[in-house]
Amino acid sequence: MIAVRRLTPAALVGALVGAAALTGCSDSGSGSGDARAELSVSAAYMPQPVSDSMAAGFLTITNKGGSKDDLTSVTSDVGQVTVHETVDSSMTEVKSLDVPAHGRLEFKSGGNHLMFENLKRKPEQGDTVSLKLHFTKSDPVTVEMPVKSATYNPKTGH
Numbered sequence: 001m002i003a004v005r006r007l008t009p010a011a012l013v014g015a016l017v018g019a020a021a022l023t024g025c026s027d028s029g030s031g032s033g034d035a036r037a038e039l040s041v042s043a044a045y046m047p048q049p050v051s052d053s054m055a056a057g058f059l060t061i062t063n064k065g066g067s068k069d070d071l072t073s074v075t076s077d078v079g080q081v082t083v084h085e086t087v088d089s090s091m092t093e094v095k096s097l098d099v100p101a102h103g104r105l106e107f108k109s110g111g112n113h114l115m116f117e118n119l120k121r122k123p124e125q126g127d128t129v130s131l132k133l134h135f136t137k138s139d140p141v142t143v144e145m146p147v148k149s150a151t152y153n154p155k156t157g158h
C-alpha cells in the first residue's frame with residue numbers, strides 16, 4: 001500500500017505562496033531590477049453550477065514582483081475553460097488578461113470570470129476543481145478551487 005497524503009486546498013495555496021516567496025527573496029533591497037513577476041493565487045471558488053454544462057469560477061492573482069505578466073489560458077480536467085470579462089453587463093471572451101507589476105488581477109462576480117464549459121462532471125458543493133493557470137512568463141500555477149453554494153458571497157463567506 002502506498003500512503004497518499006491528501007492536501008487541503010488551503011495547504012496547497014500555502015505551498016504555492018511559499019514557493020513564490022522563495023523565488024523572489026534573493027536580492028532583497030538591492031534594487032538591481034530583478035524584474036520578475038511573483039504570482040500567487042487566493043480567494044478561489046466556484047459557485048455550485050445550476051447548469052449541467054456550464055460553470056463560473058473566481059479567484060485573485062496577486063503579483064508581488066516588479067514585472068507584469070499575462071494570464072494566457074486556463075486548463076482543467078473538469079472541462080474546457082475560457083477567460084471572460086464583463087463589459088456593460090455582457091461578457092466577452094478574451095485572449096489574455098494583464099497581471100500588473102505590484103498589482104492584482106481579480107475575478108469576481110459581475111466582472112472577470114473563468115467560464116467552464118462542456119463539463120465532464122457537474123461540480124457539487126464541497127467538491128474541489130483542479131485547474132492550471134498559464135502565463136506568458138511565469139510557470140503555470142495549479143489551483144485547487146473549492147465548490148461553494150450556488151449563492152456563495154465571498155464578502156460574507158456564506
Ligand code: CU
Nearest residue numbers: 084091113115
Ligand atoms: Cu462568461
